[in-house]
Amino acid sequence: xxxxxxxxxxxxxxxxxxxxxxxxxxxxxxxxxxxxxxxxxxxxxxxxxxxxxxxxxxxxxxxxxxxxxxxxxxxxxxxxxxxxxxxxxxxxxxxxxxxxxxxxxxxxxxxxxxxxxxxxxxxx
Numbered sequence: 864x865x866x867x868x869x870x871x872x873x874x875x876x877x878x879x880x881x882x883x884x885x886x887x888x889x890x891x892x893x894x895x896x897x898x899x900x901x902x903x904x905x906x907x908x909x910x911x912x913x914x915x916x917x918x919x920x921x922x923x924x925x926x927x928x929x930x931x932x933x934x935x936x937x938x939x940x941x942x943x944x945x946x947x948x949x950x951x952x953x954x955x956x957x958x959x960x961x962x963x964x965x966x967x968x969x970x971x972x973x974x975x976x977x978x979x980x981x982x983x984x985x986x987x
Contacts, residue, residue, distance in 0.1 A: 865889045865976040867959045872981030875949055879985075883944040885959030885978055893917065896962050897935060897942040898974065901955035901983075911957070913968040914942065922968050927953075949985045956980040 871883040889895065898913030912923040912933040921933055930949075935942040942959065960974035967973055 865895070865961055867961060867976055867978035869957065869959045869978045869981040872957060872983045874984045874986065877949060877951055877985055877987050879949050880945070880947045881949065881983060882946070883957055883959075883981060883983075885942045885944075887940045887942070887959075887961060889940065889961075892940040893937045894963055896965065896968070897933075898960045898968055899933065899942075899944050900958045900960055900971065900974075901953075902958070902980075903952075903955040906955075908958070908971055910969045910971075912944065913960075946983070949983075951985045951987045953983065954985050955983060957983050 866888040867885050869885045875881050893916050896915055899911040900908050901911050902908040910924055914921050914933045918935050930947050932945045958980045959978035961976040962974045
């Protein structure tokens, strides 16, 4: 069982930046694909971005390409989401996810472990 703990959410003005962190409780962190999903009020949970265990492969949703960057520090068992040029439509609860499976990153069913979520609110 892997526990994921997110931090770094908050309130920011449009155009601003935030960095989310997610710490994982596993000694085999390097083998896990890691990612981020988000869910806005009244909307379905959606894929944001993901990274492979070694960090050599990344994939992001079109809506965040060029603005959000995922990275990981395997020595610290931590994955990060750097969010720049934030827009009000980025407002959502952001969830960290993990999986050992090398599946399509986009479906929620590809991910085995979920964090509790952290709120990001972007004001206009």
